Amino acid sequence: METREELxxxxxxxxxxxxxxxxVLLGTQEIDIVNELQALEDEGIICGYHTMINWEKTSVxxxxxxxxxxxxxxxxxxxxxxxxxxxxxxxxxxxxxISGGYDLLVTLEGKSLxxxxxFVTDKLSTLDTVLSTATHFILKKYKDHGTILxxxxxxxxxxxxx
Amino acid sequence: MRNPxxxxxxxxxxxxIRKFFDIVTEMNDPDVISLGVGEPDFDTPWHIRDEGxxxxxxxxxxxxxxxxxxxxxxxxxxxxxRSQGITYDxxxxxxxxxxxxxxxxxxxxxxxxxxxxxxxxxxxxxSYEPCALLAGAxxxxxxLKAENEFRLTAxxxxxAISEKTKLLILPFPNxxxxxxxxxxxxxxxxxxxxxxxxxxxSDEIYAELTYKGRHVSIASLPGMQERTxxxxxxxxxxxxxxxxxxxxxxxEIIIKQMTKIHQFAIMCAPTNSQYAAVDALKNGDADVEExxxxxxxxxxxxxxxxxxxxxxxFEPYGAFYVFPCIREFGMxxxxxxxxxxxEEKVAAVPGTAFGASGEGFLRVSYAYSLEKLKAAMGRLSxxxxxxRREKA
Numbered sequence: 001m002e003t004r005e006e007l008x009x010x011x012x013x014x015x016x017x018x019x020x021x022x023x024v025l026l027g028t029q030e031i032d033i034v035n036e037l038q039a040l041e042d043e044g045i046i047c048g049y050h051t052m053i054n055w056e057k058t059s060v061x062x063x064x065x066x067x068x069x070x071x072x073x074x075x076x077x078x079x080x081x082x083x084x085x086x087x088x089x090x091x092x093x094x095x096x097x098i099s100g101g102y103d104l105l106v107t108l109e110g111k112s113l114x115x116x117x118x119f120v121t122d123k124l125s126t127l128d129t130v131l132s133t134a135t136h137f138i139l140k141k142y143k144d145h146g147t148i149l150x151x152x153x154x155x156x157x158x159x160x161x162x
Numbered sequence: 163m164r165n166p167x168x169x170x171x172x173x174x175x176x177x178x179i180r181k182f183f184d185i186v187t188e189m190n191d192p193d194v195i196s197l198g199v200g201e202p203d204f205d206t207p208w209h210i211r212d213e214g215x216x217x218x219x220x221x222x223x224x225x226x227x228x229x230x231x232x233x234x235x236x237x238x239x240x241x242x243x244r245s246q247g248i249t250y251d252x253x254x255x256x257x258x259x260x261x262x263x264x265x266x267x268x269x270x271x272x273x274x275x276x277x278x279x280x281x282x283x284x285x286x287x288x289s290y291e292p293c294a295l296l297a298g299a300x301x302x303x304x305x306l307k308a309e310n311e312f313r314l315t316a317x318x319x320x321x322a323i324s325e326k327t328k329l330l331i332l333p334f335p336n337x338x339x340x341x342x343x344x345x346x347x348x349x350x351x352x353x354x355x356x357x358x359x360x361x362x363x364s365d366e367i368y369a370e371l372t373y374k375g376r377h378v379s380i381a382s383l384p385g386m387q388e389r390t391x392x393x394x395x396x397x398x399x400x401x402x403x404x405x406x407x408x409x410x411x412x413x414e415i416i417i418k419q420m421t422k423i424h425q426f427a428i429m430c431a432p433t434n435s436q437y438a439a440v441d442a443l444k445n446g447d448a449d450v451e452e453x454x455x456x457x458x459x460x461x462x463x464x465x466x467x468x469x470x471x472x473x474x475x476f477e478p479y480g481a482f483y484v485f486p487c488i489r490e491f492g493m494x495x496x497x498x499x500x501x502x503x504x505e506e507k508v509a510a511v512p513g514t515a516f517g518a519s520g521e522g523f524l525r526v527s528y529a530y531s532l533e534k535l536k537a538a539m540g541r542l543s544x545x546x547x548x549x550r551r552e553k554a
Binding site: 009025162 | 287337460463466515
């Protein structure tokens with residue numbers, strides 16, 4: 001259904017949009033939007049309505065690291081088991097199975113460098129199946145989730161044109 | 163001292179847009195929300211800009227052939243073949259111009275003798291009439307009507323034709339009304355065109371921006387390719403207004419003469435833009451699709467807002483304009499736009515800037531973010547209520 005994809009595209013960028021506005025934009029009724037959203041949630045297509053926050057602008061200290069992990073896949077389970085052992089840690093933001101030079105890409109958020117490194121050395125590296133890790137700390141986020149975090153360009157168009 | 167000026171150009175009125183622009187600029191108020199532009203709010207997609215940058219890095223800074231890069235002409239022909247099923251010869255039937263507007267100018271000049279009549283349906287883009295005058299031709303205005311959703315009917319065309327008629331300008335999807343011509347509408351027009359043996363200049367700059375089926379070019383109808391100059395460009399579809407790039411396709415005999423004028427007046431369209439445009443045609447379909455979706459959402463938003471405030475407006479299916487009717491307030495378009503600007507700080511262009519038949523209408527552009535449109539509609543609603551109270 002075309003409207004369904006269009007609906008997803010809109011709320012992927014703005015999940016706080018008014019239901020009434022959504023109905024107008026998509027040329028349908030509010031009740032249809034409500035039903036569709038419910039269906040999308042039930043089907044596990046919409047998994048959450050998170051908020052993008054630029055923590056750098058707050059007083060909260062946060063360090064984000066990308067960790068490349070090489071592991072030995074386990075018979076019968078492949079990478080699933082080891083991935084689960086990693087993603088169960090709440091400080092782990094995301095875990096991806098990756099093609100190429102390593103196996104898992106783990107994003108981790110911590111309060112400080114020390115907190116992140118202790119997670120890597122104490123928890124991650126000590127797992128039986130983990131062969132090696134390489135930790136990259138994020139120094140600056142330019143763009144995240146398709147949103148540019150720096151200053152935005154202003155509308156430079158002439159105010160009236162034919 | 164002798165008068166340094168030519169009578170023809172002095173006799174041409176500056177466009178109504180210009181007048182309104184001056185009023186807005188004079189206000190110089192940062193709170194003004196503009197709904198007045200005729201260009202996309204999107205940036206040119208990055209891959210296209212990147213190709214332009216790469217062309218500069220590689221030193222592609224020389225003239226191209228007069229008619230444009232061969233690769234670009236080929237891509238233009240491929241595009242028209244896949245979108246309209248029309249076959250043009252890239253070597254002889256295409257010319258790349260400085261925007262669609264140059265193509266309008268040189269097309270009319272290449273086709274009209276002094277005294278030839280050029281039929282111009284209005285409301286429409288501001289340059290057809292002056293270009294016809296500059297070519298020594300006689301513009302004959304066809305006033306399009308709201309009750310026909312501002313489409314051109316065969317009867318209106320028939321009524322305007324005389325033995326001096328040479329050329330019909332067909333500006334659809336239309337700026338400022340947003341009107342489109344569907345295949346059945348065009349078939350009826352084509353019949354009249356062929357019967358009277360006249361030519362068509364079809365300005366299809368908004369071809370990619372339609373919201374009710376895909377655009378159909380009159381050149382794709384039987385017997386029409388040989389009597390049509392098809393004009394299109396990159397400004398609207400790919401958000402490339404500042405790159406100044408358009409094109410015209412048509413019979414070799416006409417394109418050849420257009421190329422002559424272009425060669426003497428322009429030499430060639432900007433080389434850098436031409437390289438970027440090749441990439442636009444090759445890899446830009448998804449970008450166009452995404453922009454079209456956004457425009458369509460905004461279009462629905464505005465129409466709904468008008469409905470809610472009880473403002474009469476036919477549903478337009480093209481370009482990025484809506485053309486609400488403001489007759490109920492008993493004011494001219496200029497008065498309405500002037501007061502709307504002064505009292506509510508929203509700039510929307512009076513319909514009369516696009517011809518006398520735009521009287522009683524306002525051009526509202528939706529090449530703006532939804533937030534901007536929302537704020538502007540809030541102000542419009544306030545204004546409309548105020549005017550109704552005044553009248554009561």
